[in-house]
Every structure is written in structure tokens, then in C-alpha cells.
Amino acid sequence: MSERSKLLAGLGLLIVLVAGGLGYIFTRPAWTDAELVTLKTLWIGSLPPLEPDPSNQYGDDPAAVEFGKQLFFDTRFSSNGEVACGTCHLPEKGFQDGLPLAQGVGTTNRRAMPIAGTAYSPWMFWDGRKDSQWAQALGPLESAVEHGGSRTFYAHLIAEHYRAEYEAVFGELPDLSDRSRFPEVAGPVADESARAAWEAMSPADRETVNQIYANMGKAIAAYERQIMPTASRFDVYVQAALENDTQTMNATLTDEEVEGLRLFIGPANCTRCHNGPLFTDNSFHNTGVPAVESLPEDTGRAQGAQGVLADEFNCLSPYSDAEPKECAELNFMVAEGEELERAFKAPSLRNVTSRAPFMHAGQFTTLQTVLNHYNSAPASLAGHNELEPLNLNETQLNAIVAFLHTLNSEIAAP
């Protein structure tokens, strides 16, 4: 063999080896088996079908959905005729308002929460002081700074404007025409005259109004139950990853977004709280979020836990359709302890990038600020911050923000 052919053979072998190596590395999976398991748990395809809400027997009644939708957007259900549920939960903004503190007839002390996917959550509000969507809907209606009304006021509105819709779902509407028994404005609210009027009513009449009020909540919940996130770019990517379809994977997420995802499920520890297909464990966490100076002290879940136990519309209440055994979350909830101090509910991260400002009182205006906070994990001003400093660099934090943008999708609503 000549020198020349030896050289050519050597070169050829080298090229084959390098090409083979390159081919191996390019075709080998980008994720480990353990990472793929985690990715699958976050994938929207892992969201189980929505179980009926045992506390709301009307939750899946199409007539209740339609009735609830009308109530959701009806501004007559407020003291100034200008506030509906949809005022702070705007469909075009992902059912939230983009404000640090929600604005009803006054200003609240917390940020309006998004609605999509909350039918899967055992707890509502940042502090979980309600345990169903229907019980939640009744809170703002009687808050002096949200809708500002009272339950007899709403019952009269139902009788006046929605009798047919109400009766089609809940049966005959009781006769409320005697204003001496059913005052125009009465309810257990902050307003003293409304409260006095409520206390002057007979227990049976109060019960009648409560039932109508609970049914309003159940109709609104029937509508809200169907507000759900849809598949995002992230979901397309995970489906491709599960099928080992590298072409679709590469076409769906950028390298930076993939790196952000790798950090999200790995060293950044995000999935400690933001896990499952809705990117939330629907539980309460103290993450050392600073207080807003102008607002009253907020102990979060510590107060919310007591609130839900005392709630007259909770799962164990006479207005719930559930058997006591079906109220497992309430029956076995953690009611006290340091872990509840300044713990707030982890919201879903789906569509999070379109929901500035962030945290329970809109403390942070950008996601970069949120991630900087998590990266440094400052001590909590009460209770104990669950987080430890991450010490990620700016490129890594930016990658996580880039990844969060891949969770955006249309929100499906009836």
C-alpha cells in the first residue's frame, strides 16, 4: 500500500469516526429518563378529566353554565352598578386585571387571581379561605370594596331579572316580594344598617336568602369550571420529547427556552411548588415575599385556614351538596402552625408572563424581579421562607423567563 493510500485510509477513518460520534450525539435524547418523567407530569396531556364538584350538583348543568356566565358579567350586581366578576377577571386579560390591587367599588388589599384551571384547586383565594369556586364567588359580592352589595339585594335582582334562568336550574324561586321580611339591602356585611336589617330577619327568611345566594355562586362556578388553559408551545415540545421527535422539539423551543426548562425542573427548584400540568400544587408557601407598607398586616394562610373552617358556605355547610366524607381536603387540612404564617397560594404559571404585576399584592412588576427574589431568597418578615438562595447567574435567570413564555396559550371559556 502506498503512502498516499495509507493517508487517505487514515483520513477516511477519521471522518467516519467523527461523523459517527456527531451522529450519536445529535440523535441521543436531550433529556434523561427521570427528566422525561418530570416533563410528562407538567404536560397538559397529564391533566386528568375534571371530576364533578361534589359540593355543587349543578356544576356541569349547561343551563347553569349559561346563567352563571350572565351573572359573571352583569354589573347590576354591585352597589354602584359598575362592578361585575368580569371587571377584575377580564377574559381578554386571561381573567385577571393586570393591577397590583383589585379595584371594585373600592380597592382591595390583594391582587385579583386568575381563574383558568382553578376548578382543580381545593382552595380559593391567596389564603385559601374558601374551598370551592361557588363559595369563592360569594366572597367578593359582599365585600365592601369589591361588589359592595348584600345578599337580599342580589336575591331581589335575581327575582327581577333572572327568574326564568334561576328556576330552570334550581326550581321555584321563593316569593321575596314582602319587603318587610326581605329588605332591599340586608346581609352579614360591613355596612351597619345592612347588617342590622339582616339580623332583624327571621332565621327561616335568612335561610331562604342564603339558599338563593349559594345557588348564585353555584351558577357562577358552573361557568368558571370550564375556564381552562389550552396546549402551549411547551406542551407541543413535551409531546414531541415523549415521542422522541427531535425535529419538532427543535422547531418548537429555542435553545435558551430549553435551557430555562432544564433549570426550572432542576437546580432552580421551581417544581417544588409549581408542579403538575397546571404548574401549581395549589398549596400555600412562604417565599419571603415582602409586605406592602400601606396595607394592613397579612398573615396569609394562617388567617385563611381559620376563615375556611368558619365559612358558612364551606364543603361541610348545609348549602354544600357534598356528603361530609367527600370534604376530605377540609376534614384533613392543616389548620395551624408556623408553616402557614405568610404562606400564600402558588398560582398556576400557565400564561404567567401576561400577568404582571406579580405576587399576592402585585409587589413585583417584572418576572426578572420575581426571579431575582427567588434567587436571593431573603428572610421572611414573619414565619419561615421555604426557599434557599439559588445563586444562578443572569443568563440562567433570563433563560427561565424565556421558558416561562412558552407556557402561554389561549384560555378556553364557555
Next chain:
Amino acid sequence: MQNKTLKTILIIALTAVITVIAFILLMPVLGPRFMHPLMAGRMESMHGGSSAPSGLDYATERSTDNGAFQVSYASEDAIAINQIHTWTLHVETADGQPVENATITVDGGMPQHGHGLPTAPQVTEYLGDGDYLVEGMKFQMGGWWEVKFNITASDVTDTITFNLNLEG
């Protein structure tokens, strides 16, 4: 001779060029972790990692800490993250007799994260034959969990800690 040296240099140069090009091409595939394996390793250990310590006993049937009881648990369904569910706890004496009328309390949490269970599970019913119904079990993330039972029967108290490693 000179010709041969030239060829060797050429081959070395070519190999170097191909290696460098290959490395550059591979960077986006492997990501920065490949470039900084030490840093990646340090980050894992700094955050306590997501991996549980090795050598944990994940058996679902164990003897209590002082050997008073033999205990096993079974979940009603496969344990799913964030789903409240029910366990059956079976308690026997060391010599295999079912234990009746035991008083049992439940505790637990994630030792690496310093938090307890997200719920307050309770033994709600004696099912007979040494079986106890444990309601309100819930785990809100994957990883290493401990579930502890304190069992008292016939004036004997003993404890047991089950380890679970949940996916997610």
C-alpha cells in the same frame, strides 16, 4: 521524509480543526452543563439536590423502631402528586397477631426541604383484622418523603417511619 512530516502535521491539524468544529457544533446540544461539569455538580449538592440519600429503606412492610409491631401500608390507588387519598395501615404484633384497638397518629414531611405534610391525615376507622383506615394522605411534590406513625396498643408505644420516593 520531509513529505511524510508534512503529512503528519496535516493530519494533526485536520484532526484539531475537526475536533474544534465538532465541539462548537455540539455546544447547543449539550448545553453549558457540559462545559462546566464541576459547576453543575456543585450546584446539585448546594441545593440539597433532588435526589434522596442512598441506602434508604423504601419497604412498605417494616418492623417498628423498637420491634413491638410489624406494620405495612397500602395506598388505595397509585400515589399521585397533589391528590388527597387514603391508605390502609396493617398492624401486627411481632409474632404476627393482628393488633386491635390501637391508637395511631400520623406525621411526616420532606426532611430535605424542612416541611411537613400538606395535610393532617388521621386514622379514622378500624377495619378489622389489624387494618386501620388512614384518611387525608397527600404529597404535593415528587422526591423523598417520610411518613411516620406513632402506634400505641396494650400500653406499648412504638414508632415507625416509612420512606417514599415519589416521581414528579
